[in-house]
Amino acid sequence: MLKKGLRELPSVDEVLRSDNLRKCAGLYSISLVTEIVRDTIKKMRKEITDGHTVDTSAENIEALVYNYLEEMLKPSLKKVINASGVVLHTNLGRALLCDEAIEAIKVSAGHTVNLELNLEEGERGERDGHLEDILCRLTGAEAATIVNNNAAALFLTLNTLAEAKEVIISRGELVEIGGSFRIPEVIQKSGCKLIEVGTTNRTHSSDYTSAINPDTALLLKAHTSNYRIIGFTSNVDLKEVVKIGMQHSIPVVEDLGSGSLVDLSQFGLPCEPQVRESIEAGADVVTFSGDKLLGGPQAGIIVGKQEYIRRINKNPLKRALRVDKLTIAAMEATLKLYLKPDTLSRKLPTLRFLTRPVPEITLVAEEASRLLKQRLGKGYFVEIENGESKIGSGSLPEEVIATKIVSITHKQIPLKKIFDMFLKNNPPILGRVHKGKFLLDMRMIEKAEDAVVK
Numbered sequence: 001m002l003k004k005g006l007r008e009l010p011s012v013d014e015v016l017r018s019d020n021l022r023k024c025a026g027l028y029s030i031s032l033v034t035e036i037v038r039d040t041i042k043k044m045r046k047e048i049t050d051g052h053t054v055d056t057s058a059e060n061i062e063a064l065v066y067n068y069l070e071e072m073l074k075p076s077l078k079k080v081i082n083a084s085g086v087v088l089h090t091n092l093g094r095a096l097l098c099d100e101a102i103e104a105i106k107v108s109a110g111h112t113v114n115l116e117l118n119l120e121e122g123e124r125g126e127r128d129g130h131l132e133d134i135l136c137r138l139t140g141a142e143a144a145t146i147v148n149n150n151a152a153a154l155f156l157t158l159n160t161l162a163e164a165k166e167v168i169i170s171r172g173e174l175v176e177i178g179g180s181f182r183i184p185e186v187i188q189k190s191g192c193k194l195i196e197v198g199t200t201n202r203t204h205s206s207d208y209t210s211a212i213n214p215d216t217a218l219l220l221k222a223h224t225s226n227y228r229i230i231g232f233t234s235n236v237d238l239k240e241v242v243k244i245g246m247q248h249s250i251p252v253v254e255d256l257g258s259g260s261l262v263d264l265s266q267f268g269l270p271c272e273p274q275v276r277e278s279i280e281a282g283a284d285v286v287t288f289s290g291d292k293l294l295g296g297p298q299a300g301i302i303v304g305k306q307e308y309i310r311r312i313n314k315n316p317l318k319r320a321l322r323v324d325k326l327t328i329a330a331m332e333a334t335l336k337l338y339l340k341p342d343t344l345s346r347k348l349p350t351l352r353f354l355t356r357p358v359p360e361i362t363l364v365a366e367e368a369s370r371l372l373k374q375r376l377g378k379g380y381f382v383e384i385e386n387g388e389s390k391i392g393s394g395s396l397p398e399e400v401i402a403t404k405i406v407s408i409t410h411k412q413i414p415l416k417k418i419f420d421m422f423l424k425n426n427p428p429i430l431g432r433v434h435k436g437k438f439l440l441d442m443r444m445i446e447k448a449e450d451a452v453v454k
C-alpha cells in the first residue's frame with residue numbers, strides 16, 4: 001500500500017516491535033538492528049521530503065531492513081571472471097597464485113609457524129630468512145629482503161640510502177604508474193631531493209656526471225614500464241650509470257617495476273628485463289613487484305649488495321613495511337616453482353595464461369559463443385574474432401598477445417547496458433567495450449560457461 005506524507009512514517013520503536021524484526025534482533029545485535037531501522041526511516045523521510053512516493057508500511061520497512069542485514073553479511077570481495085583481456089589486472093588483484101602458494105597460505109593461516117623462530121638453534125630467527133637464499137639464487141644477488149609492495153621497496157631503499165641527500169634520475173624516467181604511484185613523489189616523500197637530469201627524450205652520461213656533487217647520495221634508474229619514448233631519443237643504459245656511480249662512489253638503484261626471474265622469450269613472449277641482468281650489470285640495489293610478472297602475492301622485493309640490504313633492514317621503517325606470514329608462505333612456494341623450469345609455465349598461473357595456445361583459447365571461444373547465442377537469444381549478434389590480450393600492470397606496454405574474443409552487439413541495446421548485464425552476473429564477468437562492440441577475451445576463461453550470463 002502506498003501512502004504519502006511524513007505522518008505515515010512509523011517510529012523506530014513501532015518497527016522494532018514487529019515479530020519479524022524481533023526475530024532478526026535475536027540473530028543480530030539489537031543495537032545494529034535499531035540503527036538500521038533508524039537509517040531506513042531517515043532515508044524514507046528524505047525521499048518523502050524530496051517529493052517521492054514511498055511505501056511506508058511496516059512490512060516494507062521490515063523487508064528493507066532484513067535485506068540490508070542479509071547483504072551486509074555477504075562478502076564484499078567476490079570472485080570476478082576476468083574476460084577483460086588484461087592478464088595482470090591491478091583492479092582484479094593482479095597475479096593468480098599457484099596451487100602450491102594457496103596450500104602454503106592455508107598452512108600458515110591456520111597454524112602457528114616458525115615465522116621468526118630458528119628451529120635448528122631454538123632461537124629467534126629472521127622472517128626474511130625464509131626467502132633470502134632462494135631470491136639470491138634466482139637473481140644472482142648477494143642479499144635480499146621483502147616488503148609490502150614495490151612502492152614500499154623503492155621508498156625504503158631511497159630513505160635508507162639517500163635521506164636528506166640528492167637522488168639523480170633522468171627526466172625520461174619520471175614514471176607515473178596507475179593508482180597514484182609517481183616516482184618524483186616517492187623520491188620526495190622518502191626525504192630525498194630529486195635532481196632531474198637530461199630532457200624527456202634525451203639524457204646523456206654527461207648529464208649525470210655534471211649533476212654529481214658532494215650531496216649526491218644515489219643514482220636512480222626506473223624502468224619506464226608503462227610507456228615508451230620513441231623517435232629522437234637517447235638513454236644512458238644501466239651499465240653506463242653503474243660506471244659513473246663507481247667513479248664517484250655513489251650507489252646505483254634500479255626500480256625494475258615488474259622484473260622477470262626468467263627469460264620470457266623462451267616462452268615466445270616479448271622480452272621484459274630480468275632482475276639477474278640488472279644485478280650482472282652492476283646495480284647495487286634492484287627493486288621489483290611480487291605480483292606482476294613474477295606471479296606471486298603482493299610484495300616488493302629488494303635485492304642487491306649485502307652492505308646496502310643490511311642497512312635497509314636496519315631502517316626502523318622496515319618494521320612498518322614488512323610482510324606477514326601469508327605473503328612469505330605464498331612467495332616461498334611461488335619462488336620454488338622457478339627452481340623447476342620445465343614445469344614453470346604449467347604451474348604458474350600468470351605464465352600459463354600468458355602462454356596459453358590460441359587453439360585452446362579458440363575451443364573455449366567456440367563453446368562460449370554457442371552458449372551465449374542460446375542464452376541471449378534474438379537480436380544479439382555473437383561472433384568470434386581475433387583479438388589481442390595485454391599483460392597488464394605496466395609490463396610490456398607495447399606488446400600484445402594474440403587471442404580469441406567473443407564479441408557481442410545488439411541492434412537496440414546500448415553497449416554500456418550489455419557491459420552492465422555481464423558485470424551484474426553472479427559471479428560478475430568483466431568484459432570491455434571497444435570500437436562499437438562488447439568484447440569478452442577468452443584467454444583467462446577456463447570453462448566456457450564461466451563467460452555466460454545466467
Ligand SMILES: *Cc1c(COP(=O)(O)O)cnc(C)c1O
Nearest residue numbers: 149150151177225257258289394
Ligand atoms: C608497478 C610499478 C611500481 C609499483 O609497484 P607496486 O608493487 O604496485 O607497488 C613501481 N615502479 C614501477 C616502474 C612499476 O612498474
